[in-house]
């Protein structure tokens with residue numbers, strides 16, 4: 494293969510002859526001048542062909558180019574303010590590596606099911622590339638945030654025998670004649686890591702067999718789950734707002750090009766500063782009722798409730814201390830109101846709703862055992878988890894941030910399926 498220069502580095506090679514290798518996005522010709530837009534995975538570049546300067550066969554090769562053909566284009570880098578990135582290549586040679594078959598995704602409107610059926614190709618389009626670059630940056634920022642603050646990364650199991658969240662949304666699989674579940678959360682395992690490392694986090698795929706077709710639900714999504722020993726619910730909310738603010742700042746700092754391609758109004762993001770407003774669940778219900786909702790105390794908040802609560806806010810909103818019956822077994826009872834638990838959801842503004850669920854954990858052995866029994870969970874599957882309350886129990890809290898929901902909010906896009914490379918939905922398992 495010829496040594497090629499990456500498009501992202503063209504500004505270092507003005508006046509030099511370089512070779513680009515990549516895919517043809519579009520071609521056009523006007524008389525004796527022709528163009529090809531080439532994508533190499535690090536950017537796009539305009540290449541220009543001057544008929545009078547080229548071997549006739551090079552000119553002919555250009556004329557035969559099809560969308561997504563792979564090429565090696567050699568020529569001089571010239572500054573051209575009208576070209577993408579401000580540079581173009583004045584072509585001397587064009588080698589065709591592969592002539593693409595007729596490409597199904599044409600520069601026109603396609604339905605979302607067609608695009609999802611062709612997700613393995615749709616990835617190549619500029620807005621999908623931009624969205625996944627933001628996801629990649631947010632993922633890297635996540636590791637940087639926790640590493641810089643002394644957290645230890647713990648890789649928690651995907652195959653498990655313990656029900657982490659809701660018994661009704663498990664994916665089961667046969668495990669040598671036994672039953673295993675795809676992890677709904679890494680939480681129980683990062684709790685076990687706290688006495689070893691004090692503050693830890695896991696970051697990986699989690700699975701929910703939720704029969705939800707909303708724009709906020711995937712059956713496989715990536716979640717970041719920090720856990721901190723000797724931190725209470727208030728500490729937990731402070732860590733959440735520091736983390737979310739860090740992610741937003743990182744996107745603004747390093748993804749400006751991508752946010753522009755996604756047509757994001759970044760002024761909204763520039764206003765995201767701590768502290769975030771907080772409202773108790775009880776006060777939230779009262780506010781919703783004032784707004785005309787028929788919600789009754791005790792019911793979990795649905796998406797419309799979350800939208801209604803956040804429509805008056807530019808900042809993410811904490812709703813804290815939900816009713817015990819609306820939340821998971823592991824959450825610590827609120828000593829000031831035993832009907833509620835010490836937890837929070839963080840609701841993103843602009844109608845995006847819940848991006849984080851977090852709580853302080855029940856650290857009393859007998860109380861946790863009672864909650865497992867009340868939820869009719871198989872106690873034997875939690876023997877090891879109960880051990881954490883037998884051998885040096887400790888107050889601790891943590892949370893789960895959904896990456897796809899967070900990136901959808903940061904980019905201002907509608908559906909979270911665009912922010913995972915190959916989305917898994919209720920009715921989609923391929924490609």
Ligand SMILES: NC(=O)C[C@H]([NH3+])C(=O)NS(=O)(=O)OC[C@H]1O[C@@H](n2cnc3c(N)ncnc32)[C@H](O)[C@@H]1O
Pocket residue numbers: 657658677678679680701703709710711712714716718719847848849850851852891892893894895896897898
């Ligand atoms: N370590 C913890 O305390 C986390 C805790 N065990 C947990 O899983 N909480 S959560 O169910 O609210 O999910 C947390 C977040 O995970 C995201 N989430 C949760 N479910 C989904 C689905 N189905 N699709 C996409 N994203 C989802 C969403 O942002 C939620 O706020």
Ligand SMILES: [Mg+2]
Pocket residue numbers: 838847849850
């Ligand atoms: Mg939740």
